[in-house]
Amino acid sequence: MILQINFKSGMPIYLQLVDQIKTAAASGALRPGEALPSIRPLAEELRVNRNTVAKAYSELESLGVIETLPGRGCFLKENHSALRKEVRRKLLIEEIDQAIVQAHHLQVPRHEFLQLIHERMDVLDDKRRANEDHKKEV
Amino acid sequence: MILQINFKSGMPIYLQLVDQIKTAAASGALRPGEALPSIRPLAEELRVNRNTVAKAYSELESLGVIETLPGRGCFLKENHSALRKEVRRKLLIEEIDQAIVQAHHLQVPRHEFLQLIHERMDVLDDKRRANEDHKKEV
Amino acid sequence: MILQINFKSGMPIYLQLVDQIKTAAASGALRPGEALPSIRPLAEELRVNRNTVAKAYSELESLGVIETLPGRGCFLKENHSALRKEVRRKLLIEEIDQAIVQAHHLQVPRHEFLQLIHERMDVLDDKRRANEDHKKEV
Amino acid sequence: MILQINFKSGMPIYLQLVDQIKTAAASGALRPGEALPSIRPLAEELRVNRNTVAKAYSELESLGVIETLPGRGCFLKENHSALRKEVRRKLLIEEIDQAIVQAHHLQVPRHEFLQLIHERMDVLDDKRRANEDHKKEV
DNA sequence: GTGGTCTAGACCACA
DNA sequence: GTGGTCTAGACCACG
Numbered sequence: 001m002i003l004q005i006n007f008k009s010g011m012p013i014y015l016q017l018v019d020q021i022k023t024a025a026a027s028g029a030l031r032p033g034e035a036l037p038s039i040r041p042l043a044e045e046l047r048v049n050r051n052t053v054a055k056a057y058s059e060l061e062s063l064g065v066i067e068t069l070p071g072r073g074c075f076l077k078e079n080h081s082a083l084r085k086e087v088r089r090k091l092l093i094e095e096i097d098q099a100i101v102q103a104h105h106l107q108v109p110r111h112e113f114l115q116l117i118h119e120r121m122d123v124l125d126d127k128r129r130a131n132e133d134h135k136k137e138v
Numbered sequence: 139m140i141l142q143i144n145f146k147s148g149m150p151i152y153l154q155l156v157d158q159i160k161t162a163a164a165s166g167a168l169r170p171g172e173a174l175p176s177i178r179p180l181a182e183e184l185r186v187n188r189n190t191v192a193k194a195y196s197e198l199e200s201l202g203v204i205e206t207l208p209g210r211g212c213f214l215k216e217n218h219s220a221l222r223k224e225v226r227r228k229l230l231i232e233e234i235d236q237a238i239v240q241a242h243h244l245q246v247p248r249h250e251f252l253q254l255i256h257e258r259m260d261v262l263d264d265k266r267r268a269n270e271d272h273k274k275e276v
Numbered sequence: 277m278i279l280q281i282n283f284k285s286g287m288p289i290y291l292q293l294v295d296q297i298k299t300a301a302a303s304g305a306l307r308p309g310e311a312l313p314s315i316r317p318l319a320e321e322l323r324v325n326r327n328t329v330a331k332a333y334s335e336l337e338s339l340g341v342i343e344t345l346p347g348r349g350c351f352l353k354e355n356h357s358a359l360r361k362e363v364r365r366k367l368l369i370e371e372i373d374q375a376i377v378q379a380h381h382l383q384v385p386r387h388e389f390l391q392l393i394h395e396r397m398d399v400l401d402d403k404r405r406a407n408e409d410h411k412k413e414v
Numbered sequence: 415m416i417l418q419i420n421f422k423s424g425m426p427i428y429l430q431l432v433d434q435i436k437t438a439a440a441s442g443a444l445r446p447g448e449a450l451p452s453i454r455p456l457a458e459e460l461r462v463n464r465n466t467v468a469k470a471y472s473e474l475e476s477l478g479v480i481e482t483l484p485g486r487g488c489f490l491k492e493n494h495s496a497l498r499k500e501v502r503r504k505l506l507i508e509e510i511d512q513a514i515v516q517a518h519h520l521q522v523p524r525h526e527f528l529q530l531i532h533e534r535m536d537v538l539d540d541k542r543r544a545n546e547d548h549k550k551e552v
Numbered sequence: 553g554t555g556g557t558c559t560a561g562a563c564c565a566c567a
Numbered sequence: 568g569t570g571g572t573c574t575a576g577a578c579c580a581c582g
Contacts, residue, residue: 004239006232012565015148023243049567088244092251095240096258098161099233104266105164106226110259113230117255120234121248128242150572176554187574192555200338208555209581286429288557302519314569325559330570346570347566364520368527370420371513372534377418378509380542381437382502386535389506393531396510397524404518426580463582 002128005046013048017056018063023091025065025076036066036074139167139175143184151186155194160203163214166266174204174212277305277313281322289324293332298341301352304404312342312350416542419460427462431470432477437505439479439490450480450488 003020005013024030039057043050057074060066068074103113139162143154162168177195181188195212198204206212241251277300281292300306315333319326333350336342344350379389417434419427438444453471457464471488474480482488517527 002239002242004235006236011147011149011153014565020239020243023240029243029245052566055565088246089254092237092240092244092246092254093258095233095237096255097262099230099237100255100259100262101161101164102230102233104262105160106230108226108230114255116227116230117234117238117252120231121238124235124238124242152572178554189575190573193572195555197338200335206555207582209553211554285425287425290557291425298519299515302515316569327560328558331557333570344570345567347568349569364522365530368513368516368520368522368530369534371509371516372531373418373538374420375506375509375513376531376535376538377416377434378437378506380416380538381434381443382506383443384502384506390531392503392506393510393514393528396507397514400511400514400518428580466581469580 002124003042003046005048014052014056014059017053018059021056021060022063022065030076032076032078034076036076038073141175141180141184143186152190152194152197155191156197156201159194159198160201163203165262166269168214169270170214170216172214174214176211279313279318279322281324290328290332290335293329294335294339297332297336298339301341303400304407306352307408308352308354310352312352314349416538417456417460419462428466428470428473431467432473435470435474436477436479440502444490446490446492448490450490452487 003017005016007013021030021036036057039050039053043053046053057066057068061068065077066074067077141155141158143151145151159168159174168174174195177191178188181191184191195204195206199206203215204212205215279293279296281289283289297306297312306312312333315329316326319329322329333342333344337344341353342350343353417431419430421427435444435450450471453464453467457467460467471480471482475482479491480488481491
């Protein structure tokens with residue numbers, strides 16, 4: 001799971017986390033019963049206060065998305081079905097449209113835009129792989 | 139231009155307006171030189187305080203998207219993009235990363251993601267062209 | 277840094293603050309990275325509403341002069357001048373023209389005017405140096 | 415007399431006019447009994463609403479600086495002595511300092527700054543001469 | 553009519 | 568404690 005925070009959006013960080021984790025859960029990127037990253041390391045990784053992550057988790061718990069077992073960690077609850085394909089498509093289109101609009105607003109030509117997308121996909125892929133390798137080693 | 143506010147999203151109202159107006163500008167729904175809705179009526183329509191709309195507009199002005207002529211109104215600027223290339227790139231990357239992360243969360247495979255991007259670029263292009271044609275007729 | 281407001285000048289309070297803080301930054305009275313007075317106490321000290329100070333600070337942020345870290349405070353930015361050369365020139369010309377016009381109004385002859393400029397540049401330079409020395413000692 | 419308006423300063427235009435005319439009067443650039451430019455042409459020249467100029471003049475009248483003779487125009491009143499040299503110097507220094515501070519803020523080097531000053535003095539001189547020639551022809 | 557400023561006071565998010 | 572958002576309402580400046 002990749003979590004990405006936008007510090008400047010004005011949207012509360014803990015809500016950004018909630019949204020992204022809900023999405024990951026709903027999409028199946030997070031499987032029922034699977035453990036979420038624990039608060040302290042995640043807070044460090046995201047360069048965010050621990051309270052902020054804790055708040056996101058407690059919000060998720062009260063939403064019934066996750067379950068907190070004190071002393072053991074946070075786990076995804078069972079009763080979540082993956083979203084229907086159409087809904088997922090809609091969620092993704094929202095983000096894509098924002099990027100396209102931004103590109104147009106900044107007058108970035110189409111080919112540069114596409115090139116940038118490929119670049120970022122590679123960058124983020126590498127990041128993710130690095131993360132996973134790091135965890136295997138630990 | 140249709141403006142719509144989500145009071146529960148946690149995202150500040152004025153930022154929602156900023157985003158939507160930037161989008162409208164980028165998509166061609168608003169044309170350079172065109173007047174934006176005036177602050178007071180818009181505030182009433184959206185059932186929001188006048189200051190909140192004013193803040194959105196003032197933000198847009200300092201971003202260089204609109205121009206406000208006191209006593210006359212607010213207008214979309216002509217050349218709204220005097221940002222340095224580096225900064226533009228950074229802004230765009232932010233949006234792109236969000237889309238990529240969303241795609242990953244939703245476990246949309248790479249080729250489907252790219253296909254969707256092309257689709258949406260075409261769709262938005264068509265929309266923009268339609269808008270322009272409509273205005274020419276008027 | 278001393279901030280002083282003229283309630284009768286007709287110039288908006290928040291702009292007076294913006295100007296004075298820009299001046300303090302330019303003169304070295306405020307150093308890059310240094311914290312500005314926090315909004316609430318400053319508002320009390322100046323007997324001004326909190327929002328007014330906040331508006332000044334937010335203006336300074338969008339001008340790229342300061343950086344505000346919510347929950348922590350506002351700080352003078354390091355490299356406050358990413359403006360394009362052309363824009364900078366225009367901003368400077370505005371100020372220069374005002375001085376020239378004032379000189380003409382006061383019928384100060386050209387050579388006296390230029391002499392006065394040199395004098396003031398030296399005076400302000402000295403002030404800035406004094407400020408820097410003082411801070412090194414602290 | 416040169417009148418120079420800054421539309422972006424936030425200071426009311428009519429107050430800018432009042433200040434500049436007071437200064438011109440105090441310095442002797444405007445002589446007692448001399449006629450001020452009439453409202454309509456001045457408003458056009460400055461690209462300002464007639465009401466704004468009218469307001470400035472009415473303000474000046476209530477301050478006792480000028481006298482309005484309906485149907486004939488506005489004239490500088492008699493009882494104004496030129497300011498003492500020291501005061502004039504102080505007024506001028508204020509403007510000069512603002513320009514210097516702006517230059518420093520924009521990191522314009524000293525020699526460029528001085529060069530720009532000479533440039534602008536020439537430009538404004540030419541403007542003034544053009545104005546005067548134009549009036550002689552009329 | 554337009555936008556701009558300021559106040560007073562409430563509540564939120566974050567460290 | 569910090570800054571941020573929002574509301575409600577008053578008054579000003581300008582066209």
